[in-house]
Amino acid sequence: MSIEQKTTSINLKRTINYKGFLFDLVLYISVMFFIREIYFPSIGFILNGLFWSFSTLAIATWRMKVRNISWNHLGLHKPKSIKKTILVTIGILIAIPLTIMFFEMVKDYLSFSLEPKNYSESSATKFGNLKGNWLLFFTIMPAVLLESMLEELLDRGFLIHWFEKLFSKTTIATILAVILQALIFGFRHSYDLSERSIRVGLIGLIMGIAYVNFGRNLWPLIIAHCALNTMSMADRV
Numbered sequence: 001m002s003i004e005q006k007t008t009s010i011n012l013k014r015t016i017n018y019k020g021f022l023f024d025l026v027l028y029i030s031v032m033f034f035i036r037e038i039y040f041p042s043i044g045f046i047l048n049g050l051f052w053s054f055s056t057l058a059i060a061t062w063r064m065k066v067r068n069i070s071w072n073h074l075g076l077h078k079p080k081s082i083k084k085t086i087l088v089t090i091g092i093l094i095a096i097p098l099t100i101m102f103f104e105m106v107k108d109y110l111s112f113s114l115e116p117k118n119y120s121e122s123s124a125t126k127f128g129n130l131k132g133n134w135l136l137f138f139t140i141m142p143a144v145l146l147e148s149m150l151e152e153l154l155d156r157g158f159l160i161h162w163f164e165k166l167f168s169k170t171t172i173a174t175i176l177a178v179i180l181q182a183l184i185f186g187f188r189h190s191y192d193l194s195e196r197s198i199r200v201g202l203i204g205l206i207m208g209i210a211y212v213n214f215g216r217n218l219w220p221l222i223i224a225h226c227a228l229n230t231m232s233m234a235d236r237v
Contacts, residue, residue: 021165024063028158032056032188045126046143053150060158074157075211075218088210088220093227095206100199107195114195130236137237144233148225152218155185155204156211178208203228 035055039048064070079085107114128136159181160174167173186201207221214220 018166020067021162024067025162025166028056028059028063028162029184031059032154032184044128046140046147049147050143050150053147053154056154057150060154064158069161071153071157074153074161075216076153076157077217079217079219080215084214085217085220085223088214089223089227092206092210092220092224095210096203096224096228099202099206103198103202107198112193114193114198127233127236130233132237134237137233141230141233144229145226148229149222151185152207152221152225155181156207156221157218159184160208160211174212178205178212181208 032052035052038051040051043051061071064074127140130136160177163177163180164173167176182201182204185204186197186199189200190197207225210224211218211221
């Protein structure tokens with residue numbers, strides 16, 4: 001095979017890979033958003049959330065199998081260093097509130113207006129009446145923690161890797177991947193440009209930066225996410 005033929009073959013493979021990962025992303029993001037149009041009132045918000053996440057997880061796992069990629073490859077493996085895992089987790093838990101505090105300080109100076117806080121469902125509707133109800137708190141927390149883990153698998157593990165593959169996995173591709181997953185993460189939690197969507201997007205941004213800069217292990221992110229959601233839920237009791 002001549003050099004010209006080899007070059008053509010390599011370019012063809014790159015084109016096929018590009019189209020394949022683009023197809024995966026379109027399919028995955030479409031399911032991620034459209035599955036939320038299905039809601040079963042009888043089972044409550046938390047179980048509906050798990051249904052949405054597991055449906056998206058099924059699509060992600062299917063496409064990973066097609067590409068011969070495992071969750072272990074994306075960072076769901078035993079950390080090489082427990083000390084590093086703890087330090088990265090602590091770093092995330094420090095960075096997130098500091099970033100949110102900075103946003104609170106500058107939000108009034110933004111050149112665009114933000115939608116007011118407008119939750120489609122109140123906390124009471126989503127989680128039940130948690131005020132003073134520790135039994136309910138401990139009953140729903142396993143589902144909340146499972147959802148926290150699934151979000152890190154899907155938003156950080158899957159999305160960042162697939163966006164990098166789509167953009168040829170250069171440094172610029174990694175930066176774009178971290179930003180895009182944070183935008184999707186924030187928008188999915190609010191469906192508008194609001195204080196809530198920006199706060200959640202900033203959390204996704206910190207998580208994404210931690211993921212790509214500290215060994216691409218998902219466990220520090222999962223632990224930090226679970227800790228944040230536990231504190232948030234405990235604050236409602």
